[in-house]
Amino acid sequence: MANLILKNVSKTFGETEVIKAVNLEVSNGEFVVFVGPSGCGKSTLLRLITGLEEVTDGQIIIEDKDVTHLKPSKREVAMVFQSYALFPHLTVAENIGFGLKLAKVPKAEIVARVKEVASVLRVESLLARKPRQLSGGQRQRVAIGRSIIRQPKVFLFDEPLSNLDAALRVVMRIEITRLHQNLQATMIYVTHDQTEAMTLADRIVVLNEGRIEQVGAPLELYEKPANKFVAGFIGSPAMNFIKGTVETADERMFARLGPHVMEINKPDLKPGLAIEVGIRPEHIAIVAPEEGTLTAEVEIIEKLGVESMLYLKTEASQDLLTVRTDPRQTIRTGERLGLKLPVSECHFFDQKGNLV
Amino acid sequence: MVEQVATLPSSREFNPWPVVVFTCLLVLAGLFLAPTIGVILSSIKTTREIAEGGLWNIPTRLFLGNFVEVLANPAVHRYFLNTLLVTLPATAASIALGVLAGYVFAKLPFWGSNLIFLVLISGMFFPPQVILIPLFQFFNSLGLIDTLWPIIFIHTALGIPICTLLMRNFFATVPNSLREAAILEGANEFQVLTRVALPLSLPALAVLATLQFTWIWNDFLWPLIFTQSDEKRTIMVGIVNLKGQYSVAWGVQGALSLVASLPTLIVFLFFQRYFIKGMTMGAVKG
Numbered sequence: 056m057a058n059l060i061l062k063n064v065s066k067t068f069g070e071t072e073v074i075k076a077v078n079l080e081v082s083n084g085e086f087v088v089f090v091g092p093s094g095c096g097k098s099t100l101l102r103l104i105t106g107l108e109e110v111t112d113g114q115i116i117i118e119d120k121d122v123t124h125l126k127p128s129k130r131e132v133a134m135v136f137q138s139y140a141l142f143p144h145l146t147v148a149e150n151i152g153f154g155l156k157l158a159k160v161p162k163a164e165i166v167a168r169v170k171e172v173a174s175v176l177r178v179e180s181l182l183a184r185k186p187r188q189l190s191g192g193q194r195q196r197v198a199i200g201r202s203i204i205r206q207p208k209v210f211l212f213d214e215p216l217s218n219l220d221a222a223l224r225v226v227m228r229i230e231i232t233r234l235h236q237n238l239q240a241t242m243i244y245v246t247h248d249q250t251e252a253m254t255l256a257d258r259i260v261v262l263n264e265g266r267i268e269q270v271g272a273p274l275e276l277y278e279k280p281a282n283k284f285v286a287g288f289i290g291s292p293a294m295n296f297i298k299g300t301v302e303t304a305d306e307r308m309f310a311r312l313g314p315h316v317m318e319i320n321k322p323d324l325k326p327g328l329a330i331e332v333g334i335r336p337e338h339i340a341i342v343a344p345e346e347g348t349l350t351a352e353v354e355i356i357e358k359l360g361v362e363s364m365l366y367l368k369t370e371a372s373q374d375l376l377t378v379r380t381d382p383r384q385t386i387r388t389g390e391r392l393g394l395k396l397p398v399s400e401c402h403f404f405d406q407k408g409n410l411v
Numbered sequence: 412m413v414e415q416v417a418t419l420p421s422s423r424e425f426n427p428w429p430v431v432v433f434t435c436l437l438v439l440a441g442l443f444l445a446p447t448i449g450v451i452l453s454s455i456k457t458t459r460e461i462a463e464g465g466l467w468n469i470p471t472r473l474f475l476g477n478f479v480e481v482l483a484n485p486a487v488h489r490y491f492l493n494t495l496l497v498t499l500p501a502t503a504a505s506i507a508l509g510v511l512a513g514y515v516f517a518k519l520p521f522w523g524s525n526l527i528f529l530v531l532i533s534g535m536f537f538p539p540q541v542i543l544i545p546l547f548q549f550f551n552s553l554g555l556i557d558t559l560w561p562i563i564f565i566h567t568a569l570g571i572p573i574c575t576l577l578m579r580n581f582f583a584t585v586p587n588s589l590r591e592a593a594i595l596e597g598a599n600e601f602q603v604l605t606r607v608a609l610p611l612s613l614p615a616l617a618v619l620a621t622l623q624f625t626w627i628w629n630d631f632l633w634p635l636i637f638t639q640s641d642e643k644r645t646i647m648v649g650i651v652n653l654k655g656q657y658s659v660a661w662g663v664q665g666a667l668s669l670v671a672s673l674p675t676l677i678v679f680l681f682f683q684r685y686f687i688k689g690m691t692m693g694a695v696k697g
């Protein structure tokens with residue numbers, strides 16, 4: 056059953072179209088992550104769902120009810136803001152119970168429910184404090200508490216972890232996953248950080264310039280990106296792209312990459328077509344210089360412990376190629392290597408960035 | 412004295428500026444305090460002492476008869492009541508209207524709202540003399556001369572620009588996300604104002620309350636123009652009226668001046684503790 060449906064949702068500010076005919080269905084209990092570069096319209100899309108912004112065109116349906124023109128408070132959605140947006144003059148308990156008090160829920164019930172939520176989020180000992188007396192992570196928990204107490208139909212998170220330091224981010228990420236498992240609630244989570252998206256999501260929606268580029272499970276996007284944008288955005292370090300042209304010889308097809316050629320198995324491509332070959336850092340194999348498709352010189356080595364990153368200069372591409380290797384490799388900077396690009400792991404894109 | 416300090420051998424370079432600034436401040440403070448001291452001195456002397464020794468003599472004994480006379484005078488009670496009847500509603504109304512207008516300009520701007528805001532603020536720069544005669548004719552035609560109503564209306568209206576300006580600027584510092592969070596929690600715009608924006612704006616409200624109360628309480632011009640009978644006079648006009656009743660009663664006038672300034676002092680002391688910054692601290696970020 057679909058819990059949230061966006062039908063051709065568009066939003067225009069003045070002359071600029073920020074959201075362009077977005078279609079999406081989110082099922083009950085699903086954890087969906089909107090990911091995309093800064094300014095691509097993630098926050099705007101969330102605000103359209105909450106009703107803080109009115110759609111210019113299209114329809115928003117929550118649990119079979121058309122809420123397109125309903126007021127925010129009537130949509131039964133809750134949002135956790137990037138800035139937490141806690142009320143500084145109220146205590147933690149008053150912050151969490153704010154919505155219930157407005158709804159004129161009896162005092163005793165508010166107290167009981169605030170307690171319950173506080174224990175789920177482990178902030179019981181902080182109930183009497185003001186937000187300024189809390190750490191960043193505690194504020195984040197209180198903000199989440201305020202959103203879950205009214206048991207909304209859809210939870211929305213707008214980059215909730217971006218103000219936290221790296222270590223705390225990992226902790227909170229796990230807590231949010233746990234919260235999702237406990238509540239079994241529909242959650243939509245916005246981030247520009249693809250690692251966060253990959254780790255949290257049931258399904259990722261990749262946005263770019265107000266359009267959905269691809270929707271899919273994390274590994275699906277990683278392994279089968281629909282276009283160059285998704286291929287380059289998902290995955291860290293990013294996929295390598297090498298410009299080339301299609302050539303044929305003796306009934307066989309090749310991609311010319313600078314001075315090198317590699318055989319490809321793409322019978323539908325026309326000779327002379329300009330393409331880009333994408334390959335992930337872990338799929339490039341290192342061989343002896345004379346055995347590789349490409350030859351390369353090691354420029355930088357990053358030793359990360361569990362793996363090492365090699366940044367290689369080649370004649371095929373102006374950008375350095377990234378290769379992920381075993382950390383016990385004895386390769387040194389300046390060394391010449393051969394590189395093999397397994398065709399089965401390569402993604403081919405035309406000049407518009409579409410998969411071919 | 413200053414030169415002496417300046418020529419003292421010192422390991423650090425002597426900086427004369429603090430001394431100069433401090434001296435200037437002392438002189439200015441003396442100048443500002445002089446009238447108050449004069450009034451206090453005259454209020455604790457008998458008319459005879461003033462006539463013999465002048466205003467600035469330090470009296471040999473404390474004479475409280477002037478205060479007794481002032482506080483026992485039923486006319487003075489009437490003046491106080493009238494002033495309160497003007498000051499409280501006008502202060503409250505101007506702040507309430509400024510809060511509402513300021514909130515709209517800060518948080519709910521609409522097409523042309525900036526222009527309207529500018530027009531409204533420019534009201535601050537009208538000299539009262541320009542609108543005095545038209546206003547008199549207007550209230551005269553309504554039959555409200557020699558009542559307190561014109562004074563209440565005029566002070567409310569004159570207070571709107573400053574109240575709107577201050578509240579708008581203060582509301583602008585309240586993060587938009589707080590308003591949006593409250594709306595998502597089910598608050599309507601009025602609840603956002605009363606439960607979020609206003610509690611965060613106590614410093615601005617305290618400043619305005621003090622400012623408006625003092626300004627309206629101390630006003631002399633408008634009550635002088637719009638009231639005629641002694642029963643309708645406010646305290647500032649009343650101080651002058653006392654002169655007629657008791658030849659030149661410096662002592663009594665001094666005493667009444669002091670008593671008349673007490674409420675503004677009390678209001679200031681009461682609201683002073685809210686003049687604190689950083690109320691929005693901790694609202695956002697970590």
Ligand SMILES: Nc1ncnc2c1ncn2[C@@H]1O[C@H](COP(=O)(O)OP(=O)(O)O)[C@@H](O)[C@H]1O
Nearest residue numbers: 068069073091092093094095096097098099100
């Ligand atoms: N109220 C607004 N008026 C005009 N432009 C806006 C408004 N809100 C957002 N935008 C524009 O819409 C685009 C998308 O913004 P946003 O949704 O905040 O991006 P993201 O959250 O993905 O970083 C940006 O270019 C931004 O400048």
Ligand SMILES: [Mg+2]
Nearest residue numbers: 097098099214
């Ligand atoms: Mg954003």
